[in-house]
Amino acid sequence: MKEEIEQLLKQVQELTANSAKEVEEARVRLLGKKGEITKLFEEFRTYAPDLKREFGKKINELKQAATAKIEELKQNTFSEASSQAPKEDLTMPGTPFALGSRHPVSIVRQEVVDIFRKFGYDVAEGPEIEDDYHVFEALNFPPNHPARDMQDTFFVSTGHPNPLLLRTHTSSVQVRAMENMSLPIRVICPGRVFRNEAISARAHCIFHQVEGLYIDEGVTFADLKQAILLFAREMFGADSQIRMRPSYFPFTEPSAEVDVSCNICHGKGCNICKGTGWLEIMGCGMVDPNVLEASGIDSKKYSGFAFGMGLERIAMLKWQVNDLRHYFENDMRFLSEFKTAIEV
Numbered sequence: 001m002k003e004e005i006e007q008l009l010k011q012v013q014e015l016t017a018n019s020a021k022e023v024e025e026a027r028v029r030l031l032g033k034k035g036e037i038t039k040l041f042e043e044f045r046t047y048a049p050d051l052k053r054e055f056g057k058k059i060n061e062l063k064q065a066a067t068a069k070i071e072e073l074k075q076n077t078f079s080e081a082s083s084q085a086p087k088e089d090l091t092m093p094g095t096p097f098a099l100g101s102r103h104p105v106s107i108v109r110q111e112v113v114d115i116f117r118k119f120g121y122d123v124a125e126g127p128e129i130e131d132d133y134h135v136f137e138a139l140n141f142p143p144n145h146p147a148r149d150m151q152d153t154f155f156v157s158t159g160h161p162n163p164l165l166l167r168t169h170t171s172s173v174q175v176r177a178m179e180n181m182s183l184p185i186r187v188i189c190p191g192r193v194f195r196n197e198a199i200s201a202r203a204h205c206i207f208h209q210v211e212g213l214y215i216d217e218g219v220t221f222a223d224l225k226q227a228i229l230l231f232a233r234e235m236f237g238a239d240s241q242i243r244m245r246p247s248y249f250p251f252t253e254p255s256a257e258v259d260v261s262c263n264i265c266h267g268k269g270c271n272i273c274k275g276t277g278w279l280e281i282m283g284c285g286m287v288d289p290n291v292l293e294a295s296g297i298d299s300k301k302y303s304g305f306a307f308g309m310g311l312e313r314i315a316m317l318k319w320q321v322n323d324l325r326h327y328f329e330n331d332m333r334f335l336s337e338f339k340t341a342i343e344v
């Protein structure tokens with residue numbers, strides 16, 4: 001027994017280990033259930049008391065030395081492992097969040113709003129679920145007038161003299177502006193509009209418009225032309241030209257459709273302007289006296305102009321995206337092309 005104890009003590013003193021696995025193996029070999037020291041204890045238990053007295057102290061010292069050694073080796077391999085681990089550099093800049101960006105239609109809306117704000121226009125909004133009166137009646141579309149067919153309407157309630165519907169144009173907001181604002185009025189009304197159209201590259205059932213309205217004493221068609229020319233030059237470039245073609249809208253008289261000179265080919269003719277050198281951007285006209293009177297404005301004293309444009313159309317011209325559906329599908333590959341946000 002004495003020799004065995006001394007031999008094991010020597011082994012314990014010389015014990016080394018390079019990894020946590022080796023330490024564990026040594027522990028099992030010496031102190032595990034079938035370990036050498038454990039076996040020695042089992043033998044020791046069978047000894048007569050005088051022999052126990054002789055070896056008791058030594059065998060306990062051996063167990064303590066082995067336990068301490070294993071603990072020491074465990075500490076060493078642990079701190080070695082942690083000192084070998086790659087150190088995080090806490091001064092490195094963090095991983096940036098992927099910032100979203102504004103939708104192209106929002107970018108264009110903001111540009112239009114900013115341009116007209118410079119000209120002194122306020123921004124007005126109105127409800128998307130509107131009544132027939134504000135969308136049609138007050139804008140000089142009498143009941144059963146064929147011009148209502150120009151705008152395929154989604155009705156929310158029918159069988160009522162003033163049914164609710166999804167507004168088909170933001171011209172409804174000019175009626176609300178005339179009802180609620182004091183004269184003179186200078187507003188633009190951006191917003192979402194709805195029409196029962198089959199979805200295709202050129203049409204959608206939801207799109208965005210900006211309506212403009214200016215009412216004061218002595219407003220003329222020349223003022224309308226000037227306002228639109230200035231807008232076109234801010235939006236499409238300082239050398240832009242405009243032309244007006246006679247048109248029809250129930251709420252304006254005279255009415256016109258506005259083209260801007262093609263900002264791609266500068267009037268020479270390309271496939272964006274289909275060889276004409278001109279791009280259609282909006283409808284406009286002098287507010288019909290009936291419309292002024294319907295909202296309680298004296299048409300003998302006041303006159304005004306109005307215009308309305310589709311924001312998707314302006315965005316299409318600005319970025320040459322020729323399929324309307326892209327604006328509604330939220331495809332990240334499309335949206336991320338309009339990153340205007342500052343990247344970190």
Ligand code: DAH
Nearest residue numbers: 169171283284285306307308
């Ligand atoms: N509301 C018309 C539409 O949705 C656009 C429009 C045309 C608005 C002429 C106007 C205007 O204010 O004067 O087609």
